[in-house]
Amino acid sequence: MTHVSITPVRVPAALAGPDAADFLAVAELLNAQQQEFWGNDDFHAPARAQLAGRGSTATRRRELLAARMGADPDAAIVGVAQLNLPLTDNLHTGTVNVVVAPGARRQGVGTELFRAAANLAADAGRSKLMAETDHLGSGPAGSENTASFIPHDAAAAFAEGLGFRLELVDRVSVLDLTGNDDGGTALLEEAAAGSGPGYELVFWRGACPDDLVDAYALLRQKMSTDAPLGGLELAEEAWDAARVREAEGKARGMDAEVLVTAVRHEATGELVGHTVLEVFRNNPAVVFQDDTLVLDAHRGNRLGMLLKAANLAKLRSIIPEARRVYTWNAEENRYMLAINEQLGFAAVGYSGEWQADLSVG
Ligand SMILES: CC(C)(COP(=O)(O)OP(=O)(O)OC[C@H]1O[C@@H](n2cnc3c(N)ncnc32)[C@H](O)[C@@H]1OP(=O)(O)O)[C@@H](O)C(=O)NCCC(=O)NCCS
Incomplete structure (x- = not known):
């Protein structure tokens, strides 16, 4: 397998200047994945907004990890892991999101990124990791088995392969305001x-x-x-x-x-x-x-x-x-879904909420 290097990415003080290059590359990679998934720019976040949103605060420690093929520190970034650790509650948990550029998939990059993020979480004393996967398309209407709404695609196979269990299914709906x-x-x-x-x-x-x-x-x-x-x-x-x-x-x-x-x-x-x-x-x-x-x-x-x-x-x-409003609701949240349906929201996809155990220390 090709050697993968994982390094932390610092959130810079400003976007101008050489120390912002990795952050900008990560911001672009995350935007490209959103555009690939949704097929539009609805989830595009300008680098300036990502700068304001990805730093640590009093209530959240936020880490970014970048993956490169080989050992050259100047090689292009081909994947990123985001790890969020709550600091004032839920100290046993962390949330992880892994994104790999299309050209670098199925080569173990995602797994290496996940392992590095999981190690950081375990070092911080966390015993549970949560992750979310997104899936477009409508579920089988009326089915009680919400797990069947989550297709066995790359994201779900990846999460399952890393030991995550599906714990909750959210419906993603959009209200057309036009x-x-x-x-x-x-x-x-x-x-x-x-x-x-x-x-x-x-x-x-x-x-x-x-x-x-x-x-x-x-x-x-x-x-x-x-x-x-x-x-x-x-x-x-x-x-x-x-x-x-x-x-x-x-x-x-x-x-x-x-x-x-x-x-x-x-x-x-x-x-x-x-x-x-x-x-x-x-x-x-x-x-x-x-x-x-x-x-x-x-x-x-x-x-x-x-x-x-x-x-x-x-x-x-x-x-x-x-023009449009996006919302996420647990598929079992009948009251909220009923209100949203009355308002005109329609399902466009599902999100899986996953959880894995971490061995701490
Ligand atoms: C999911 C994602 C991060 C996987 O990254 P990756 O670098 O390709 O992952 P790996 O090469 O480490 O794959 C590990 C295992 O995941 C599973 N997997 C990954 N992609 C898969 C696919 N397209 N189909 C089926 N299984 C897949 C396989 O079990 C794979 O092991 P194998 O290649 O030995 O069979 C990548 O497809 C991606 O960025 N997708 C968009 C963002 C996303 O959905 N992130 C998941 C949030 S948890």
Whole structure:
């Protein structure tokens, strides 16, 4: 087998200058893989945005590893592994993503990258690694066996070969925003009429108002375990106001517009749910749905639909260039999927969430 060299890639302070060359090559390789997979540029992230998003923070250690064929340190980078290690919760876990350039596949590069990332994770005391694989196409309608939605393609075969087990299947859906010219108003009116009394909506863009930030942190924390996790051994995340501000700062650095609609229970003043949309300014046609949550005690009041319809209406008025919204939902998350189907989301593919045991030390 050809010798593969694996080296860490430092996230540079700026993109100009010789020390940024490896980072730029990695950013390009990751973009090329997204374009290869989706067949479009919806997931293209400019190097500047990747620079803002790939550095370590108080809550996440982020490592990048590059692979080259042979021992020449100036040879082209042919593969990359991204390793994320949470630092304030889930200290037993890490998340890994491996990408190999098409011309270098099936030569053991992916395996070497994975091993190097797994060693870093084990050295950091982690005992579980998580990975995600993406697959385009619609699953067999009505099948209860969600594992059958994940085809045995390169990504799944690679993960399985490395000892990962499939623990959860997400449906990837897209909402087409074109062709509805009332701006979502009818849907919002219907959602408002159908939702329980005693609640009011609160909206912000970018930074959460100071007086709501602790309540919002609690919602973000709940979100980490309230959505189905299948067999993924994940514990509740630790969120506080500082972590909310960190996430907002990262989004600003990545030039992303973040729209949040939350719902307040009028009797107690408590925030009891939220939904988040994210748009990168370099490509405002493409929108990503992030969290949607309604706290347990307030479910059954149709607040999920209200939140989503309201945030989509804000999106249409604030970012009229928005054309489509991507979302990921656990296939067993019937309530969320039902809301999304009513909103017009349609499946375009599936994601597998995998987990492997690491021997630590
Ligand atoms: C998945 C990916 C990283 C594999 O990289 P690679 O360098 O080709 O992997 P390796 O050569 O180390 O392959 C290891 C094993 O994975 C399996 N595998 C890899 N590609 C495969 C394919 N196209 N078909 C079937 N099995 C495959 C095989 O078992 C292979 O061992 P073998 O070649 O001895 O049969 C690469 O195809 C890729 O970048 N795909 C796009 C990104 C992606 O899906 N990443 C996975 C996220 S976990």
